[in-house]
Amino acid sequence: MFPLIIINRKKLIDNIENVLKMSRENNIPYITFVVKAFSGNEEILSIINSTSLKSIGDSRIENLKKFQSLPIEKMLLRIPMLSEVRDVIKYADISLNSELPVIEALNAEAKAQNKIHDILIMFDLGDLREGLYYKSDYLPFIKKVLSLQNINIKGIGTNLTCYGGLIPDEIILNRLVQIKNKIENGFSIKLDIISGGNSSSVTLFNQNIIPKEINHLRLGESILFGKETSYSKEIKGLNHDVFLFQAEIIECKTKPSFPDGTITINSFGEVPQIEDKGMITRLILAIGKQDVILENLVPIDENLSILGGSSDHLILESKNNKYKVGNIVTFKINYPALVHLMNSNYVKKDFQ
Structure with a gap:
């Protein structure tokens, strides 16, 4: 059945182990594998169990709830909502935090569940997503958190590039080191992470x-x-084709390349920018913008190119005549495409 995303188990396991090895060689012994792209798909459990991973992370507590059978650390990556505090304590071993009211609520719930909850306090080093701003007076915040009996400050962290595009370098990361030293010296504590x-x-x-x-x-x-992800360069020694996507052709016809009549906005409120190429072979595939941003798909066949699409249709131009209705087209995908496709209930998942 199609559309279908194919996940190569062996290549993924190889990447996990090789990245762990590279990290150790760079004196970073502790890696959390971010699994949010799998949207809680429980097929990932057997893959993780086949590796030497000690920690996984997800932005949604609903997904961590599905991974409770894993005998490794489960980290909540998105700072918690107040409305999910009970589940955070129940299903996450550690969470990232930046708001005192939330940490106080976590403390109260941890006490109710008779637990000590680990947290990483997040610092914004300039990328301007979550975290205490590194130039702020954060020591009073730390002092208040240290007074909470059921919260353990396991360490501190930062996020870079995801929002502001801030590239990590020695200067940026040393801002985090300076924060570490100030906290440890100010309160005579040791931050593990x-x-x-x-x-x-x-x-x-x-x-x-x-x-x-x-x-x-x-x-x-x-x-x-x-x-x-700073410069989107491939890392030597790793697999770059763990994932492939396939969709089925539902129409194959020779038609004009340019609409015949007055053009207005399309179904997504956009004015189409369409090049007039004369008569072309057009393929329609059963996948659309409801499932994925179409520009994040790259046909493996170089004779195919994406023209556009709508909610449920992807339109390709074919420069040869080998395709017919019912044929399958295979695509390379990127990380955003993986996230969207794994979240679509209309896309089948095949872990091979």
């Missing part, structure tokens, strides 16, 4: 510029696609 970001920090591997205090990264795309 200094989390230096995500797959964008992998670009610093093998350059001897990652501060030695950074001992943890939260990695998704570098494992899944074998790419660092």
Whole structure:
């Protein structure tokens, strides 16, 4: 049945182990594998159990709830909502936090569940997503959190590149190290985890510029696609084709390339920008914008190119005549496409 996303188990396992090895070689012993792209699909459990992973992370507590059978750490990556505090304590071993009211609520719930809950306090080093701003007076915040009996500050962390596109470098990461030193010296405590970001920090591997205090990264795309995310470059020694996507042709006809009449906005409120190429062979596939951003698909056959589409249709131009109705077209995908396709109930998932 189609549409279908194919996940190569062996290549994914190889990437996991190789990234863990690369991280250790760069003096980062602690890696959390970010699994949010799988949308809680429980097929990932057997893959993780086949590796030496010690930690997984997801942005949604609903997904971590499905992974309770895994005998490894489960980290909630998105700072918690007040409305989900009970489930955070129940299903997450550790969570990322930046708001005192939420941490206080976590403390109360942890007490009710007779648990000590670990947290990473997030610091914004300039990318301007979540976290206490690094130039702010954050020590009073830390003091209040340290007074909470059922909360343990396991460490501190930051997120880079995802919103503001801030590239990690020695200067940026040393801001986190300075925060670490200020907290440890100010309160006579030891922070176990200094989390230096995500797959964008992998670009610093093998350059001897990652501060030695950074001992943890939260990695998704570098494992899944074998790419660092600062410059979107492929990492040597990793698989870059763990995922393939397939969709079925439902129409194959020779038609004009340009609409015949007055053009207005399309179904997504956009004015189509369509090139007049004369008569062309057009393929319609049974996949659409409801399932994926079409521009994030790349046909493996170089004779095919994406023209556009609508909610439920993808339209391709074919420069040869080998395709017919019922044929399957295979695509390479990127990380955003994986996230969308795995979240679509209309796309079949095949772990091979």
